Amino acid sequence: MDFEASSGFSSISPPVFDGDNYQVWAVRMEAYMEALDIWEAVEEDYEIPALPNNPTMAQIKSQKEKKTKKSKAKACLFAAVSSTIFTRIMTLKSAYELWNYLKSEYEGDERIKGMRVLNLIREFELQKMKETESIKEYSDRLLDIANRIRLLGSTFKDSRIVEKILVTVPERFEASISALENTKDLTQITLAEILNALQAQEQRRAMRQEGAVEGALPAKHHENTRNNKKKKFFKKNQNFIGESSANNKTGVKKGSYSPCQHCNRKGHPPFKCWRRPDAKCTKCNQMGHEAVICRSKNQQHDEEAKIVDQEEEDQLFVATCFVRSESNESWLIDSGCTNHMTHDKELFRDLKPTNITKVRIGNGEYISVKGKGTVAITSCSGTKLIPNVLFVPKIQQNLLSVGQLIERGFKVVFEDKYSLIKDAANQDIFKVKMKGKSFALNPLEEEQTAFPIKENITEVWHKRLGHYHHQGLLQMKFKMMANDLPELDDQISSCKACQFGKQNRKPFSKAKRDKLDKMAEPGIFVGYSSSSKAYKVYQPQTGKLIVSRDVHFVEDEEWSWNDSEKRNQTMAELRFKLLVSDTEENRDEDWQNEVVDNTPVRAPKARRSVRRLLQD
Numbered sequence: 001m002d003f004e005a006s007s008g009f010s011s012i013s014p015p016v017f018d019g020d021n022y023q024v025w026a027v028r029m030e031a032y033m034e035a036l037d038i039w040e041a042v043e044e045d046y047e048i049p050a051l052p053n054n055p056t057m058a059q060i061k062s063q064k065e066k067k068t069k070k071s072k073a074k075a076c077l078f079a080a081v082s083s084t085i086f087t088r089i090m091t092l093k094s095a096y097e098l099w100n101y102l103k104s105e106y107e108g109d110e111r112i113k114g115m116r117v118l119n120l121i122r123e124f125e126l127q128k129m130k131e132t133e134s135i136k137e138y139s140d141r142l143l144d145i146a147n148r149i150r151l152l153g154s155t156f157k158d159s160r161i162v163e164k165i166l167v168t169v170p171e172r173f174e175a176s177i178s179a180l181e182n183t184k185d186l187t188q189i190t191l192a193e194i195l196n197a198l199q200a201q202e203q204r205r206a207m208r209q210e211g212a213v214e215g216a217l218p219a220k221h222h223e224n225t226r227n228n229k230k231k232k233f234f235k236k237n238q239n240f241i242g243e244s245s246a247n248n249k250t251g252v253k254k255g256s257y258s259p260c261q262h263c264n265r266k267g268h269p270p271f272k273c274w275r276r277p278d279a280k281c282t283k284c285n286q287m288g289h290e291a292v293i294c295r296s297k298n299q300q301h302d303e304e305a306k307i308v309d310q311e312e313e314d315q316l317f318v319a320t321c322f323v324r325s326e327s328n329e330s331w332l333i334d335s336g337c338t339n340h341m342t343h344d345k346e347l348f349r350d351l352k353p354t355n356i357t358k359v360r361i362g363n364g365e366y367i368s369v370k371g372k373g374t375v376a377i378t379s380c381s382g383t384k385l386i387p388n389v390l391f392v393p394k395i396q397q398n399l400l401s402v403g404q405l406i407e408r409g410f411k412v413v414f415e416d417k418y419s420l421i422k423d424a425a426n427q428d429i430f431k432v433k434m435k436g437k438s439f440a441l442n443p444l445e446e447e448q449t450a451f452p453i454k455e456n457i458t459e460v461w462h463k464r465l466g467h468y469h470h471q472g473l474l475q476m477k478f479k480m481m482a483n484d485l486p487e488l489d490d491q492i493s494s495c496k497a498c499q500f501g502k503q504n505r506k507p508f509s510k511a512k513r514d515k516l517d518k519m520a521e522p523g524i525f526v527g528y529s530s531s532s533k534a535y536k537v538y539q540p541q542t543g544k545l546i547v548s549r550d551v552h553f554v555e556d557e558e559w560s561w562n563d564s565e566k567r568n569q570t571m572a573e574l575r576f577k578l579l580v581s582d583t584e585e586n587r588d589e590d591w592q593n594e595v596v597d598n599t600p601v602r603a604p605k606a607r608r609s610v611r612r613l614l615q616d
Contacts, residue, residue, distance in 0.1 A: 023151030045096035
């Protein structure tokens with residue numbers, strides 16, 4: 001390392017810290033500042049004593065050196081951080097305060113260190129060597145994780161790395177591992193020995209493959225030479241070959257054969273037909289055809305081609321998520337993603353720093369995380385907030401984690417080429433259709449938004465327009481009196497608010513009823529009157545049994561009871577009132593003289609009366 005004699009600063013610039021790998025940067029920075037003899041100003045916040053009245057040259061020089069060390073240490077730390085971190089520490093006065101701030105911010109206390117160690121150990125245990133990876137690349141990955149664990153103050157022995165390599169290398173290293181197991185004690189073997197043994201086998205395999213390729217080139221060249229000679233011979237004797245090929249071995253021309261009895265084609269005798277009954281295929285071992293026209297062979301090739309196309313399509317899809325130049329505003333529902341991620345910073349309502357500094361993508365690489373916060377997604381049904389979303393600028397596809405949704409109580413169902421997302425109350429939030437073997441949620445598409453309501457669109461517009469009558473809605477649609485009015489049903493189900501609020505007729509005088517009183521009362525249909533066209537309706541609120549012809553039935557609902565005890569008591573009273581009512585009707589001569597019709601026209605369809613239920 002070269003130093004300038006005048007100033008004492010190194011010509012080599014200090015390592016720059018950008019927020020990642022603080023432990024590695026701290027070790028390098030400590031060695032760098034010790035070499036410049038300014039580490040003392042960082043390690044200890046000492047006070048510079050004032051000079052006496054008549055200072056000596058040694059005192060003046062000592063004071064100047066201490067001031068210079070503190071200034072150099074502060075300037076060195078300012079130069080060793082990125083511009084983003086510099087704006088956070090620019091107000092601190094001394095190098096001691098700068099170092100302690102960075103240490104507490106990015107290294108954390110013992111609890112945070114323990115959490116990071118657990119995450120690194122989990123990452124270490126999930127590592128596995130790829131088929132296209134070399135031993136050196138795989139060992140470098142493992143050593144990088146192990147050293148980061150050691151920098152956090154935890155012990156991590158090389159024996160764990162040796163065990164990890166022995167159980168995770170591919171099958172091509174089985175010979176070397178078996179030899180080591182038979183000749184050495186695996187508990188005593190060092191990391192260098194296992195790496196050297198596996199690298200030696202890897203080099204021998206590579207040399208053999210290179211030799212095989214070099215040996216294949218002359219053979220191919222020799223084969224091409226023979227083919228060229230054949231072509232020259234064919235051109236030279238073209239006329240002779242053309243004459244002889246027109247006849248077969250028996251001297252009969254091909255065109256002179258009659259149609260084959262097996263395939264109805266000309267040009268060959270029946271005993272040479274590929275479809276003769278006594279022919280046996282060597283591919284499928286079936287009679288009736290030869291291997292040249294075997295269908296199972298072609299089907300197998302087609303299936304293999306489909307599998308290859310599917311694998312290439314999947315690989316292209318993974319690459320598309322991270323290579324596309326244009327950003328996709330949709331959200332991909334991913335079951336393999338551990339966190340929600342987005343690249344769009346404008347979607348965040350609040351963005352805070354996070355302990356997660358990197359995430360690993362599908363190809364094994366790591367990309368940096370710049371923060372975590374709550375994202376606001378604007379959909380057709382309103383704005384929905386998604387908490388704990390990672391801000392990953394380098395990713396080109398917004399991702400929704402299935403695991404994180406389930407942890408928060410949501411339900412994600414995949415069926416019939418749809419992905420249905422429900423909240424904790426089992427209400428539908430989004431319904432996403434599968435496109436291109438993936439589920440991409442676009443919140444602004446109406447077909448992907450599931451509104452948590454039970455009414456159809458006709459009932460919704462009926463309520464929006466102040467419970468306007470159904471015929472009026474149909475007239476508005478027919479005469480185009482309102483823009484963008486959707487298609488409406490020809491019929492609408494019963495509306496409770498209309499039944500209670502709209503007056504059909506005036507059976508009572510104004511003195512007995514106010515304007516704001518209910519125009520109808522709810523009740524339970526219990527049967528028909530035996531002597532009139534009226535219905536019997538029981539009102540649980542008042543305990544009265546009413547016989548009336550002006551009844552509107554709500555057939556898709558039933559009476560809701562608060563508790564079973566009240567229901568049993570009401571049923572007992574109702575059974576007694578029905579018995580009394582039947583007795584009075586039978587004794588009443590006026591009702592007996594009246595003609596009794598059949599079942600009323602407005603009777604509910606396929607409904608059992610409460611009287612029959614009570615008798616059961």
